[in-house]
Amino acid sequence: MTITPGASVFGAVHLGYIVIETDRFTDWRRFGTDAIGMHHDDLETDVMRFRLDDQECRFLLRRGPAEDVVATGWHIDDHTTFERIEHRVRAHGVPVVQGTEEEAELRGVERLLRFPGPKGITQEIYTTPVTSPEPLRMLASGWVTGEAGMGHVAITSAKPALMRGYFTTVFDARLTDYIDETISGVKLKIRFLRVNERHHSLAIAAVRGLPIDPIRTRVQHLNIQAASLDDLARSYERVHELGFDMALSVGQHTNDKELSYYARTPSGFEWEVGWNPIVIDESTWEPGTHQGISVWGHLPVGQTIVDKLDQFRLGARSLAHPEKTVRALSGAGVPDD
Numbered sequence: 001m002t003i004t005p006g007a008s009v010f011g012a013v014h015l016g017y018i019v020i021e022t023d024r025f026t027d028w029r030r031f032g033t034d035a036i037g038m039h040h041d042d043l044e045t046d047v048m049r050f051r052l053d054d055q056e057c058r059f060l061l062r063r064g065p066a067e068d069v070v071a072t073g074w075h076i077d078d079h080t081t082f083e084r085i086e087h088r089v090r091a092h093g094v095p096v097v098q099g100t101e102e103e104a105e106l107r108g109v110e111r112l113l114r115f116p117g118p119k120g121i122t123q124e125i126y127t128t129p130v131t132s133p134e135p136l137r138m139l140a141s142g143w144v145t146g147e148a149g150m151g152h153v154a155i156t157s158a159k160p161a162l163m164r165g166y167f168t169t170v171f172d173a174r175l176t177d178y179i180d181e182t183i184s185g186v187k188l189k190i191r192f193l194r195v196n197e198r199h200h201s202l203a204i205a206a207v208r209g210l211p212i213d214p215i216r217t218r219v220q221h222l223n224i225q226a227a228s229l230d231d232l233a234r235s236y237e238r239v240h241e242l243g244f245d246m247a248l249s250v251g252q253h254t255n256d257k258e259l260s261y262y263a264r265t266p267s268g269f270e271w272e273v274g275w276n277p278i279v280i281d282e283s284t285w286e287p288g289t290h291q292g293i294s295v296w297g298h299l300p301v302g303q304t305i306v307d308k309l310d311q312f313r314l315g316a317r318s319l320a321h322p323e324k325t326v327r328a329l330s331g332a333g334v335p336d337d
Contacts (some may be wrong), residue, residue, distance in 0.1 A: 001129025002006055002053060003007050007084060008172045009076075009084055009085060009097060009171060009172050009194070009225035010082050010171070010173075010195060011076070011173040011195075011196050011197075012076060012077040012078065012081040012196075012304065013074050013076060013077075013081075013085075013171045013172075013195040013196060014074065014075045014077075014127060014147065014148070014149035014150075014196055014201075015072065015073075015075075015092070015149035015150050015151060015152065015195075015201045016055075016058075016073045016074055016109070016126065016149065016150065016154070016196070017055075017058050017060060017061065017072075017073040017107055017108075017109075018058070018059050018060070018069055018072055018073035018088075018153070018222060019059075019060045019061075019070050019071035019072070019093045019107075019122075019131065020059060020060070020061045020068070020069055020070065020170075021061075021063075021065070021066035021067070021240060022061055022062075022063035022064070022066070022067055022267050023063060023065060023067070024067070024111060024266040024267065025048060025063065025065065025274040027266035028048075028061055028265070028266050030221055030242060030265075031242075031244055031263075031265060031266055031271075032050045032059070033050075033138070033139075033159060033237065034139075034236055035078050035235065035238045035239045035240065035242050035244055035263070036224075036238075036239075036263075036271065036273065037138050037139030037140035037231070037234070037312075038050040038051065038052060038058075038140065038143075039051040039052070039136045039138040040080055040137075041142040043106070044147060045063075045132075045305065046062060046063035047060070047061070047063070047106060047320065048124055049061070049106075049108075049185065050059050050244050050291065051132070051136060051138075052143035052150060052316070053059050053136075053142070053143060053145050054131040054132060054136075054222065055108060055129045055130070055132070055145075056129070056131065056132045057106070057107050057108035057109075058150055059259050060106060060107055060195070062139070063109075067217070067266075067268055068217045068218050068219070068267060068268075068269065069121060069153070069183070069217070069218055069219045069222070069269070070120075070121065070122060070218075071114070071121060071123070071124050072117070072120040072121060072123060072124065073107060073124040073125070073126060074123065074124065074125050074126070074171070074195075075126060075127075075149070076125050076126065076127055076194070077127075077205035079111075079127055079129070082111065082125060082126075082127050083149075085125055085170060085171070086113060086125075086285050087299065088111065089329065090120070090126075091260065091330050092328040092329050094115055094116060094328050094329055095115065095116070096113055096114070096115045096324060097113065097115070097140065097210050097307045098112070098113055099112030099113065099114060101309055102269055104126070104138075107124075107126070108129060108230055109126035109127075109128065109129055109130060109132065110126060110127055110128040110129075111126055111127040111128065112124060112125075112126045113125050113126075114275075115337060116325065116326050117166070117326060118155070118159075118162070118163045118166050118241040118325055118326060119155060119157065119163075119218045119323060119324055120127045120218060120324045121171070121218050121219070121287070122225075125143060131320070135306070137224075138232075139230055139234070139235070139238070140226065140227065140229070140231045140235065141227050141231055142225055142227035142231070143226065143227055143230075144225040145194060145225075145226060145249065147197060148197050148279070149195075149196060149201055150224060150225075151201075151209055151222065151223040151224040151225055151274075152198070152201050152202060152222075153202055153203070153218050153221075153222055153223075153224045154204075154205065154219065154220045154221045154222075154223070154224070155202070155204055155205070155215050155218065155220060155267070155273075155298055156204040156206070156214065156215040156328055157203045157204050157205070157206050157213065157214045157323065158192035158205075158206065158207075158212055159323050160189070160191060160204045160205075160206040160327045160328040160331060161330075162327065163204050163325075163330075164191055164204060164246070164328075164331075165200055165330040165331030166192065166326055166329050166330045166331065167193055167195075168193075168324075168331050169330065169331045170329055171195045172195070173189065173193040173194065173195050174195075175192070175193060175256070175287050176192040176193065176194045176200050176280065176285070176287060176289070177222055177255050177287050177288050177289065177290060178190065178192070178194050178287070178288070178289040179192070179255060179269075179289070179290045179292070179293050180289060180290070180291055180292075181290075181291075181293050186207055186214075187208040187209070188205055188206065188207060188208065189205075189206055190203055190204065190205045190206075190293070190328055191203070191204045191205075191206075191334055192255060192256075194280060194298050196281050197279050197282075198277075198279070198280070199255070199256035199258075199277050199278055199279070199280055200256065205320075207208070212283075213323060215230070215269075216244070216268060216309075217269040219269050220269060220270060220273065221262060221269060221270035221271060221272050222269070222270075222271055223260070223272040223274055224273060224274070225273075225274050225275065225277065225283050226273055226274065226275045228275070229259070229275055229276070230336055231275070232250075232259065232261070232273055232274070232275045234258070234271070234325050235273050237248060239261075239263045244263055244264065245261070245263065245264035245301075246261065246263055246264070246301040246302070246303065247259060247262040247264045247270045247300070247301060247302060248262040248297075248298045248299065248301065249261060249297055249298065249299045249301055250297050250298075251294040251295070251297020251298030251299070252294060252295045252296055252297060252298075253277075253293060253294055253295070253298075254291070254293060254294060254295050255290045255293055256277040256278055257276070257277060257278050257295075258274040258275065258276065258278075259274065259275045259276060260272050260274035260275065260298075261273060261298075262275060262298070269279050276279075285304050291305045317331075
């Protein structure tokens with residue numbers, strides 16, 4: 001079969017699963033099942049999974065000290081596109097490793113490959129998700145996945161142009177829009193990238209004018225999309241009732257119009273539950289810039305001056321620990337916007 005490296009893979013890529021490393025299994029089980037409302041499966045002492053739909057795995061949690069996201073899995077529509085992406089990565093001299101049968105089985109996928117990604121988050125691609133005949137046992141009525149993938153990942157970066165270049169090179173990601181925001185006197189610029197009709201599968205936030213990263217974890221938040229407003233409201237209520245920390249109250253975003261709230265996970269990064277974001281029309285969409293992340297709401301909950309000082313401390317520390325990049329895949333042609 002002849003592979004055409006230059007052909008676009010946009011639209012054939014979908015966020016499929018997330019791998020999280022944690023030692024807080026009991027807290028995560030309560031958070032994912034009893035608060036957020038997902039389906040939970042215990043596989044082994046050191047492995048558990050959450051489902052959102054008929055796919056066997058949407059979140060794979062494995063035991064370890066990171067308390068962070070360690071890999072993102074991308075569902076590729078067909079073998080030709082899969083091999084096109086593999087060819088791109090190899091052509092840039094970046095190592096590609098084939099996943100073992102056991103690793104693929106844990107993720108509920110077939111034909112698994114992995115390669116290095118920005119901030120040390122391994123990028124994984126696969127072709128066919130394995131579906132489960134077992135009925136879903138969850139508090140939510142459902143979650144929106146399908147052609148748009150399962151949600152999005154938000155990452156803070158001291159090198160946002162390189163990160164944007166990476167996902168443009170590998171997945172032909174398109175710029176959807178920007179948000180300019182000021183939080184506690186710190187000016188942020190957030191870039192939103194899409195790989196299909198979802199408004200964004202990736203958000204990249206950067207402190208303007210300063211090459212620092214104020215977040216301890218590799219990701220700032222993960223997002224999943226509730227099937228109904230009632231699901232959103234009930235999960236918000238359960239998060240409060242079960243004593244998990246709320247990061248931001250319910251609000252509506254300026255750019256994708258999604259209604260959402262942000263809870264704090266047992267590992268420390270945030271978890272956004274959203275509802276009803278807009279869908280991109282490729283024939284008419286033009287990138288723009290929005291002022292502020294929210295039309296209304298999304299107010300900080302329980303943040304103290306100590307929390308703010310911790311963020312500045314982490315930002316200063318990041319200067320001494322350069323952010324991991326994959327320069328070979330970071331795209332010389334992407335402007336430093």
